[in-house]
Amino acid sequence: HPPFDVNAVRRDFPILAERVNGKPLVWFDNAATTQKPQAVIDRLAYFYAHENSNIHRAAHELAARATDAYEAARQKVARFIGAGSVEEIIFVRGATEAINLVAKSWGAKHIGAGDEIIVSNLEHHANIVPWQQLAAEKGAKIRVIPVDDSGQVLLEEYKRLLNEKTKLVAVTQVSNALGTVVPVQEIVDLANRAGARTLVDGAQSVSHMRVNVRALDTDFFVFSGHKIFGPTGIGVVYGKRDVLEDMPPWQGGGNMIQDVTFERTIFHPPPARFEAGTGNIADAVGLGAALDYVDRVGIENIARYEHDLLVYATHAIRDIPGVRLIGTAADKASVLSFVLKGYSTDEVGRALNQEGIAVRTGHHCAQPILRRFGVETTVRPSLAFYNTCEEVDRFATVIRRLAGQRKV
Ligand code: PMP
Numbered sequence: 001h002p003p004f005d006v007n008a009v010r011r012d013f014p015i016l017a018e019r020v021n022g023k024p025l026v027w028f029d030n031a032a033t034t035q036k037p038q039a040v041i042d043r044l045a046y047f048y049a050h051e052n053s054n055i056h057r058a059a060h061e062l063a064a065r066a067t068d069a070y071e072a073a074r075q076k077v078a079r080f081i082g083a084g085s086v087e088e089i090i091f092v093r094g095a096t097e098a099i100n101l102v103a104k105s106w107g108a109k110h111i112g113a114g115d116e117i118i119v120s121n122l123e124h125h126a127n128i129v130p131w132q133q134l135a136a137e138k139g140a141k142i143r144v145i146p147v148d149d150s151g152q153v154l155l156e157e158y159k160r161l162l163n164e165k166t167k168l169v170a171v172t173q174v175s176n177a178l179g180t181v182v183p184v185q186e187i188v189d190l191a192n193r194a195g196a197r198t199l200v201d202g203a204q205s206v207s208h209m210r211v212n213v214r215a216l217d218t219d220f221f222v223f224s225g226h227k228i229f230g231p232t233g234i235g236v237v238y239g240k241r242d243v244l245e246d247m248p249p250w251q252g253g254g255n256m257i258q259d260v261t262f263e264r265t266i267f268h269p270p271p272a273r274f275e276a277g278t279g280n281i282a283d284a285v286g287l288g289a290a291l292d293y294v295d296r297v298g299i300e301n302i303a304r305y306e307h308d309l310l311v312y313a314t315h316a317i318r319d320i321p322g323v324r325l326i327g328t329a330a331d332k333a334s335v336l337s338f339v340l341k342g343y344s345t346d347e348v349g350r351a352l353n354q355e356g357i358a359v360r361t362g363h364h365c366a367q368p369i370l371r372r373f374g375v376e377t378t379v380r381p382s383l384a385f386y387n388t389c390e391e392v393d394r395f396a397t398v399i400r401r402l403a404g405q406r407k408v
Contacts, residue, residue, distance in 0.1 A: 002039070002205075002295070003301075004298070004301040004302075004304070004305050004385075006305070006385070006386065006388055007165070008029050009059070009297060009385060010233070010386050010388075012039065012189045012293070012330070012386075013036070013038070014038060014041070015027070015035045015139065015169075016035065016386060019356065020165065020353070020356035020358070021191055021353065021354055021355065021356050022356070023355050023356030023357075024327045024355040025356050025358065026274040026356055026358065026387075026391045026395065027357075027376070027384075027386075027387070028357060028359045028381035028382060028383065028387065028391070028392060028395065029357055029358045029362065029381075029382060030207075030227075030334065030357055030382045030384040030387075031038075031176050031204060031227070031335055031364075031380065031382035032237055032382070033226045033227060033232070033313070034207060034226065034227055034229045034384055035182075035229070035384075036229055036230070036231070037229055037290070039289050039290075039293045040229060040230060040231070040286050040289045040293065041287060042289050043286055043288075043307070044181055044231065044282055044283070044286045044289075045237075045284045046076065046100075046285070047066075047069060047281075047285050047286075047379045050065070050284070050286075051066050051069050052066060052119075053065065053067075053102075054066065054278055054281070055067040055070050055279075055281055056255060058270035058303040060231075064140055066281055067141050068279050069281075069285045069288075070279075070285060071086070071282045071287060072285075073287055073288030074086045074092070074271075074284070074290060075090045075222065075254045075283050075293065076288040076291045076311065077236055077287065078286075078388070079212075079289070080206075080210050080291045080349075080377075081206065081213050081221060081223075081236075081238055081340065082211070082212035082213050082215065082296075083213055083214070084214060084216050084237050084240075084241065085119070085241065086224060086245065086271075087241055087270055087271055088238055088239055088240065088241050088242075088270075088271070089097050089236060089237075089238060089276045090237040090238075090239065090244075090270065090271040090275060091234060091235070091236065091271070091275060091279050091280065091284050092235045092236065092274075092282070093232075093234070093235055094224040094226070094233070094234070094235035094239055095124075095126055095162075095201060095202075095203040095222050095223055095224040095235050095255060095323060096126040096224075096235075097235060098222035098223075098224075098236065098237040098305070098334075099126055099127055099130050099170070099199070099201065099222055099404035100130045100236050100250075101237055101250050101274060102130075102199055102220050102222075102237065102239075102371065103133070103134045104130075104134075104250040105248055105249065105250040105274070106197070106220075106243070106247050106333060107130075107131075107134040107138075107247060107248045108134070108248070108250075108309055108332075109170070109247065110167060110168075110197070111134055111135070111138045111140050111160050111167055111168070111247075112138055112139075112248065113138060113139035113140065114138065114140065114141070114165060115138070115140040115141070115165055115166075115388045116140065116141045116142075116165045116166045116167065117131045117134070117135060117140060117141070117142050117143070117167065117168045117169075118142075118143045118144075118145060118161055118166055118168070118171075118196075118302075119143075119144060119169075119172045120143060120144065120147070120153050120168045120172065120173065120182065121137075121143040121144055121145060121146055121147045121153070121175070121368055121369055121372055122147060122151070122153065122171075122172055122175040122178065122180060122182065122366070122369050123170075123171070123172055123201070123263065123366065123368070123369075124172060124177075124201065124203065124364075124365050124366050125365040125366065125367070126169075126203075126365065126369070127170055127172060127199075127201045127401065128194070128202070130188050131162045131168075131170060134351075137223065137288070138168075139305075140190060141165075143166075144155055145158045145161060145367075146372075147180075147369070148202045148370060149328075150180040150294070150327070150328045150329040150330070151175065151202065151327040151328065151329050151369070152180055152182075152329040152330075152331075153171075153180075153182055153187075153188060155165055155183065155187075155207075155378070157321060158187060158190065159190060160195065162190060162191065162194045163194070163195075164352035165208075166191070166194055167195040167197065168196060168198070168199065169187060169188070169191040169196050169197075169198045169199075169201060170198070170201070171184060171187055171198075171201065171202050171203050172197075172198040172200075172201040172203070172205075173201065173205035174204035174205040174209075174333045174334070174335075175204065175327070175335070175369065176206065176335065176364055176365070176366060176382075177327070177335070177337055177363075177364040177366035177369050177370060177380070178326060178327025178329070178332075178335060178337050178369060178377070179310075179327055179329075179332040179333055179334055179335030179336065179337065179382075180327055180331070181205075181209075181329070181330060181331040181332060181333050183331075184216065184218070184258060185201050185216060188200065188217055188218045189217070194295070196247075196330050197219045197220070198218045198219050198220065199218070199219065199220040199221070199222065199245070200213075200216065200220070200223060201222055201223075202221050202223040202405050203222070203223050203224050203227055203260045203339060204334070204335075204369055205223075205333070206223045206227075206228050207228040207258070207294070207384070208229055208302065208303060208306060208333040209299065209301070209303050209333065210299050213238050216346070217391070218380055219239065219240050219243050220237060220238065220239050220243070221236075221237075221238040221315050222235065222236065222237050223235060223236055223237070224245070225240075225283065225284075225286070225287040228290055228294065229289075229294065230283070230287035230291060230292070231280075231283035231286040231292040231344070232283070232285050233283050233289065234278050234280045234283035234284050234286070234287050237274070237363060238338060239270070241270070244270035244271070244274075245269065245270060245275075247270075247274075249273050249274060249276065251266055251274075251275065251276040251277070252265070252276055253276035253277045254276065254277055254278075255268075255272060255275055255278070255329075256268055256272055256273050256275060256276040256310045257278075262272070262273055263287070263385060264374070265284050270374065270375070284326035289351040297385065302343075302385040305385050306333065306334060306383060306384070306385055307333075307361045309334060309383050309388075310334065310336070310372055310383060310389060312389050312392055313336055313381070313383065313392045313396075314336060316392050316393065316395075316396040317336065317396050318396075320340075320396070320399055320400050320403045321341075321403050322340050322341030322342060322403045323338050323339075323340055323341075323399065323403065324339050324340075324341070324404060325337070326339070326370075326373045326375065326378055327339045328336060331358050332363035333381075333397070334382050334383050334384070334389070335380060335381075335382045336380065336381050336383075337364075337378040337380045338378060338379055338404060339375055339377075339378055339379065340379065340399065340403065341406065343402060344377075345361040345362070345377040345378060345379045346361055346377075348361065348379045348399070348402065349379060349402050351373065351398055351402055352395065352398055354378075355394065355398050356393065357391075357395050357398065359379060359380060359381045359382075359395075360379075361378070361379050361380070363377050364380055366380070381395060
């Protein structure tokens with residue numbers, strides 16, 4: 001890869017030239033969704049201009065083009081995350097649907113009364129609620145790995161939770177609320193040794209670090225396209241081939257069948273078995289273009305640049321009087337989460353928006369981890385490789401000004 005040039009990559013993202021409230025946009029809401037490079041926008045337009053058709057069903061030229069583009073995207077996903085084969089890649093709507101698929105299919109078959117599902121205190125609601133619903137249906141139990149005061153999971157506590165009743169360990173690789181990088185390799189290794197299945201939520205990790213699902217040896221890995229510079233409405237379930245082959249469909253309909261009579265249906269093998277109906281063909285193709293783009297920039301370049309930027313941002317706000325930073329683990333990615341004394345998080349968000357700076361304020365769909373730190377909401381700037389130190393300075397200036405104006 002050529003050396004990383006932030007000004008060059010910024011030019012690839014047309015929206016970064018927007019002005020908001022008369023100021024150049026600062027997009028610090030990357031954990032919610034990322035912006036799209038021109039290559040992705042162009043790929044979507046090309047698909048609709050030259051390739052658009054339903055896939056698999058019709059024997060004509062455009063159906064062949066659409067099918068080829070869709071399957072090429074599956075291949076790109078498999079390569080990007082180090083899967084063993086394209087049969088291990090299922091397209092879904094996003095990480096939320098991905099986890100629901102695993103819960104409704106694998107979970108329905110393999111979770112029973114008295115079984116235990118381990119999650120961490122850091123999980124996004126998407127990796128809590130489906131397991132809670134499953135547990136309520138089956139009479140199973142949710143166990144929670146606690147975190148220390150830095151927001152890192154306590155591995156010793158995790159080891160104590162693992163036992164012969166543990167059927168699944170479902171953990172996030174990076175916390176969307178605090179930015180903690182969770183030691184998922186250790187967590188998966190221990191689960192594998194205990195005979196439990198594992199699901200790693202990669203929604204916040206794939207865009208920031210190299211992921212290899214085979215090295216990780218996890219049974220399931222999920223992520224959303226829109227958080228890695230691809231379109232909304234497309235996401236991925238990776239599942240080990242033998243695990244997927246043993247799973248029943250979770251939705252029925254067209255595309256997923258080999259043969260249907262009124263008496264019975266024979267289902268396709270994975271991944272088609274799990275892709276009932278017309279999928280999000282164009283956006284899958286767009287996701288493929290996004291992964292190609294990330295490959296061109298180089299995920300190692302991205303990880304290195306973002307690490308330095310996060311350190312810079314942490315130093316810029318850490319010592320401002322009244323700032324309480326939540327999530328101070330040694331290993332973090334992308335996210336800063338904080339509250340400012342004397343201000344609601346909404347007030348901070350509005351002051352930043354006045355200056356053209358977009359951050360998320362709220363509970364970030366991760367209420368349990370915020371409550372672990374005694375807060376209901378935080379201000380959450382989240383960085384990507386197209387952000388700069390100058391943008392961090394503009395952000396810190398607003399926070400410093402608010403801190404200085406605080407009435408006591
Ligand atoms: N898990 C994590 C860690 C997330 O950050 C998110 C999105 N905020 C999700 C799951 C759900 O992703 P989506 O809303 O794209 O389905």
